[in-house]
Amino acid sequence: MDKDTTKSTFKEYLIPLDREFLLNQIAKLGLDKYTKKLDSVTFCKLFIFAQLCQVKSLADISLDVRMSEELQRELALESISASQLSRKLRDLDPGLFDATLGHLIQQIHREYGFQKGTAALGRLNLIDSSTISLCLTKHRWAEFRNTKAGIKMHTRVVYHEQMVSPDKVVLKPAKASDKTEMNELVVQEPDAMNLFDRAYLDYDLFDQYCENGTRFITRLKANAVVTVLEEKVVNAEGPILREAIVRLGKPGVNQMEHTLRLIETHDSKGNLITIITNERTMEPIEIGELYRRRWHIELFFKWVKQHLHIKRFYGISANAVYTQIRIALITYCLLLLLKRKIAFQGNLLIIYKLMQRCWDEPLIAMIRKWYGDRTRTSKGRRTYDHERIFAETLQQFENGEEDHLDELAYDPVI
Numbered sequence: 001m002d003k004d005t006t007k008s009t010f011k012e013y014l015i016p017l018d019r020e021f022l023l024n025q026i027a028k029l030g031l032d033k034y035t036k037k038l039d040s041v042t043f044c045k046l047f048i049f050a051q052l053c054q055v056k057s058l059a060d061i062s063l064d065v066r067m068s069e070e071l072q073r074e075l076a077l078e079s080i081s082a083s084q085l086s087r088k089l090r091d092l093d094p095g096l097f098d099a100t101l102g103h104l105i106q107q108i109h110r111e112y113g114f115q116k117g118t119a120a121l122g123r124l125n126l127i128d129s130s131t132i133s134l135c136l137t138k139h140r141w142a143e144f145r146n147t148k149a150g151i152k153m154h155t156r157v158v159y160h161e162q163m164v165s166p167d168k169v170v171l172k173p174a175k176a177s178d179k180t181e182m183n184e185l186v187v188q189e190p191d192a193m194n195l196f197d198r199a200y201l202d203y204d205l206f207d208q209y210c211e212n213g214t215r216f217i218t219r220l221k222a223n224a225v226v227t228v229l230e231e232k233v234v235n236a237e238g239p240i241l242r243e244a245i246v247r248l249g250k251p252g253v254n255q256m257e258h259t260l261r262l263i264e265t266h267d268s269k270g271n272l273i274t275i276i277t278n279e280r281t282m283e284p285i286e287i288g289e290l291y292r293r294r295w296h297i298e299l300f301f302k303w304v305k306q307h308l309h310i311k312r313f314y315g316i317s318a319n320a321v322y323t324q325i326r327i328a329l330i331t332y333c334l335l336l337l338l339k340r341k342i343a344f345q346g347n348l349l350i351i352y353k354l355m356q357r358c359w360d361e362p363l364i365a366m367i368r369k370w371y372g373d374r375t376r377t378s379k380g381r382r383t384y385d386h387e388r389i390f391a392e393t394l395q396q397f398e399n400g401e402e403d404h405l406d407e408l409a410y411d412p413v414i
Helices: 009-017 019-029 040-052 058-067 069-075 082-091 095-112 178-185 203-212 284-292 295-307 318-341 348-358 363-371 386-398
Strands: 123-134 149-160 163-173 192-196 215-219 226-232 242-248 260-266 272-277
Touching (some): 009 095, 009 348, 019 040, 019 095, 040 058, 040 318, 040 348, 058 069, 058 082, 082 318, 123 178, 123 295, 149 178, 149 295, 149 318, 163 178, 163 318, 178 203, 192 284, 260 284
Antiparallel strands (some): 215 272, 226 242, 242 260, 260 272
16 A cells, blocks of 8 residues: 655645535535445546646546546546546536635635735726637537527636736626626625726616715727716826716616716727726826726636636536536636745746646645755855845944945955
């Protein structure tokens, strides 16, 4: 029997999943009552592994389990067929993965915090959706055009420390418009700022947000009817081209009761954009800069689509597709938590690539491979105790022994 109890990087990576939490959720949902081999916890771990290592198909997952002793030890599973994986993927209650994702999101909030980098703003939420294309012949349930199928990830991410983390995800067929999910994603709390694009346009909800103190910043559609009530003076040499107090909607038809601020500026590419907000206290230039941060959610979508396995799906049912996307997001959250755990300051993609290569090695071995051996003595550039040197020089000056400081040849570190 192998007595090596050293935890692998993969096992350390999975610690935030919290087996006790998973078992409580499984019991609450009534899962695994008649399961003999592939329980829900093992399934979750196996598919996270498949996401990390970009395993292309269920048959390949089955083969990896059969051929890898390390993976067998990690999962306590010697073999599993592709058909068993397919049935579990199709039938497993998605509530398990929703709860698990929410559990990890709470841990990320505790580790990273809402306020860091945005203390003056409070919680900064970025809201948008991204469409994932599907094959129409295989996914008729997701048809949204005559020749296309797809689903939308309606997503809210939290911005902190020049990065974002997922906060809430609603998965729907792509036919549903963005604004139908506004109330699901907009955080209706006074200490939160919500940034979203012009696809989320609902004058009734805008009035509701103005009444209950929900702050938002968004863009104005080109065909919007705008009644200008007051033009504000702006700095002609500044980046803000225009500021006005307006009321949106056609009078007598759908006009808003509350007024909003209209701000015109240029985006990072030099295009004119018109911003609408109910935020009254911030300067126009701050609002313009703040709206530019909305681009971070686009980077999040790009990262997930490019690096996680959600372009090609293991199953064709709605449950199978949605489960795979949730597991991909769980994988992303676990990467963020591992990055925090080892205090890694580099790009998240580096952690992801290291995990792919070193998942079966001890975590310290993975860290050493990236940073190298820091125990050896370098004969290169010397490091100096600058505080000690300054204190000694100051003492020399106070004792009247400063003549040597005027000599060009003097070097205080020699």
